[in-house]
Amino acid sequence: MEKTFSMIKPEAVLGGNAGKIMTAVEESGLKIVAQKMLRLSPEQAGSFYAVHRDKAFFDELIENITAGPVIVQVLAGENAIEEYRRLMGAANPAAAEEGTLRRLYGISIEKNAVHGSDCAETAEREISFFFNQLEIMQ
Numbered sequence: 001m002e003k004t005f006s007m008i009k010p011e012a013v014l015g016g017n018a019g020k021i022m023t024a025v026e027e028s029g030l031k032i033v034a035q036k037m038l039r040l041s042p043e044q045a046g047s048f049y050a051v052h053r054d055k056a057f058f059d060e061l062i063e064n065i066t067a068g069p070v071i072v073q074v075l076a077g078e079n080a081i082e083e084y085r086r087l088m089g090a091a092n093p094a095a096a097e098e099g100t101l102r103r104l105y106g107i108s109i110e111k112n113a114v115h116g117s118d119c120a121e122t123a124e125r126e127i128s129f130f131f132n133q134l135e136i137m138q
């Protein structure tokens with residue numbers, strides 16, 4: 001069983017799409033083994049997205065991710081990282097495959113509804129950024 005980190009972004013929570021996203025996750029076979037809702041401060045968001053600090057879109061990224069509550073989750077399953085990336089679709093909703101979460105619920109590349117870890121090292125870092133061991137169902 002592999003674990004990955006998922007974030008339902010503010011535009012999806014505020015847009016009333018969090019429940020539909022969770023249903024799609026469960027129907028895909030992935031299990032939600034930890035979950036909470038919170039609102040990131042600009043400092044926390046900057047630390048979470050530190051790898052993008054030098055990108056032109058960094059300020060916009062921080063603004064979007066702090067615009068409202070997010071739902072952070074740990075998902076578990078076989079090939080969870082790759083499976084969730086497939087379910088999310090491409091970063092740009094317009095280019096994402098039909099039926100993917102970003103195609104269905106994304107508004108733009110910066111408001112693309114969901115985030116998911118891109119590899120095992122990132123998953124470990126992102127999960128421990130938000131959750132301690134007691135909060136993750138085994």
Ligand code: GDP
Pocket residue numbers: 057060061090091109110111112114115116118
């Ligand atoms: P992800 O792993 O598919 O979420 O993509 P990245 O880690 O590369 O980027 C993180 C987030 O930054 C994306 O989900 C987008 O919200 C945003 N982002 C990525 N590329 C761009 C871009 O070219 N322009 C803008 N405005 N935002 C971007």
